[in-house]
Amino acid sequence: MSAARTSLPAPGPADWLAVAARLAVGLVLIVAGAAKASSAPEEFAYIIEQYQIVGGDAALTIATFLPWLELLVGYALVLGWMTRPSAAAAACLFGGFTLALASTKLRGIELPNCGCFGASWHMPPSTTMVLDFLLLFCCLAAFARGRERWSLDKWADSGYTGRNGPR
Amino acid sequence: MSPFARTVSGGAVVAVCALATALGAHTFQTLPPESAPAFREKGAPNAKITIVEFSDFECPACRAAEEPLRQLLDLYGKDSRLIFKQFPLERVHRNARAAALAAECIGRQGKFWPFHDELYARQDDWGELEDPRPLFEKYEKEAGADLAALKACEQDPATAAAIEADQKEAKDRWVAATPTFFVNGRRFVGARQLSMRAPSWIDKELKK
Numbered sequence: 001m002s003a004a005r006t007s008l009p010a011p012g013p014a015d016w017l018a019v020a021a022r023l024a025v026g027l028v029l030i031v032a033g034a035a036k037a038s039s040a041p042e043e044f045a046y047i048i049e050q051y052q053i054v055g056g057d058a059a060l061t062i063a064t065f066l067p068w069l070e071l072l073v074g075y076a077l078v079l080g081w082m083t084r085p086s087a088a089a090a091a092c093l094f095g096g097f098t099l100a101l102a103s104t105k106l107r108g109i110e111l112p113n114c115g116c117f118g119a120s121w122h123m124p125p126s127t128t129m130v131l132d133f134l135l136l137f138c139c140l141a142a143f144a145r146g147r148e149r150w151s152l153d154k155w156a157d158s159g160y161t162g163r164n165g166p167r
Numbered sequence: 168m169s170p171f172a173r174t175v176s177g178g179a180v181v182a183v184c185a186l187a188t189a190l191g192a193h194t195f196q197t198l199p200p201e202s203a204p205a206f207r208e209k210g211a212p213n214a215k216i217t218i219v220e221f222s223d224f225e226c227p228a229c230r231a232a233e234e235p236l237r238q239l240l241d242l243y244g245k246d247s248r249l250i251f252k253q254f255p256l257e258r259v260h261r262n263a264r265a266a267a268l269a270a271e272c273i274g275r276q277g278k279f280w281p282f283h284d285e286l287y288a289r290q291d292d293w294g295e296l297e298d299p300r301p302l303f304e305k306y307e308k309e310a311g312a313d314l315a316a317l318k319a320c321e322q323d324p325a326t327a328a329a330i331e332a333d334q335k336e337a338k339d340r341w342v343a344a345t346p347t348f349f350v351n352g353r354r355f356v357g358a359r360q361l362s363m364r365a366p367s368w369i370d371k372e373l374k375k
Binding site: 035050071155 | 188
């Protein structure tokens with residue numbers, strides 16, 4: 001335990017990049033979740049149905065819970081709570097979105113926009129796929145080093161390793 | 168505070184933030200400002216209920232939806248406003264764009280709604296014609312429109328741009344079929360959904 005009580009080394013560029021990546025992913029998820037939560041789930045369910053992967057009740061269930069999941073994971077990342085599981089969950093979300101968009105391309109389904117930001121922002125599917133890839137890399141960075149700075153995880157850890165030791 | 172308590176507190180902060188955002192987004196949701204040229208609007212501008220209709224004059228389902236729509240507007244009277252958006256499905260309906268252009272131009276002369284009714288009522292007469300314009304001219308004459316002004320208007324790029332703007336809006340709003348109605352932001356596709364589900368939604372909105 002005594003070795004762990006030493007103070008943190010000065011943050012390097014990699015630490016700050018990881019924090020920036022964590023914040024970027026978190027903010028995108030919060031904006032996307034809030035945009036979808038602002039309208040009726042039926043409206044988002046309609047968009048999900050256009051992907052022709054799931055329909056009916058399954059689409060409505062996803063439309064109801066996905067905004068909440070995005071908000072929870074988004075805030076967890078911004079605040080640095082359970083950073084690694086949250087970054088992994090975000091990576092799964094972006095991976096899922098990318099696969100869903102790629103499958104529509106392969107099946108020749110033309111979507112007017114990705115629908116990922118509800119009615120507020122209309123981004124072409126191809127741009128969304130690029131953004132999703134970038135965010136996937138950000139998730140990796142957040143997973144690797146995102147909990148080291150400015151995070152609730154660090155604050156929780158300080159119960160073990162903080163300057164004042166365990167309380 | 169123990170590390171476990173700190174982790175739990177952190178989780179509570181995350182949950183509260185997510186809850187506040189979701190409730191805030193839902194409560195303070197702002198409907199996009201619905202607008203169209205005044206001649207394509209009906210009802211009081213400050214009505215509590217705004218119905219936006221994306222429609223195609225050559226579409227039989229749109230014609231079928233006219234009666235339930237009229238009943239709805241009659242039922243809610245001064246509480247309701249209708250905005251008509253041009254969404255000609257040019258790939259399926261060969262004369263839909265010409266009809267939209269004609270309606271747009273006669274609308275600028277203050278005769279949009281009678282012409283709109285005429286186009287739906289006589290849809291079978293002009294829908295399959297090689298060139299529907301002579302028939303449109305006949306309707307326009309009957310409506311007492313200034314034909315020279317109509318011709319100039321139909322060639323004006325601004326007229327086509329107005330229709331294209333509506334088509335883009337439809338695309339942005341994921342309108343895939345006609346008629347699609349947005350009643351205070353909620354989507355209803357087709358006459359059946361409009362007549363079966365819209366009244367309960369409108370009643371709920373009026374109670375707000």
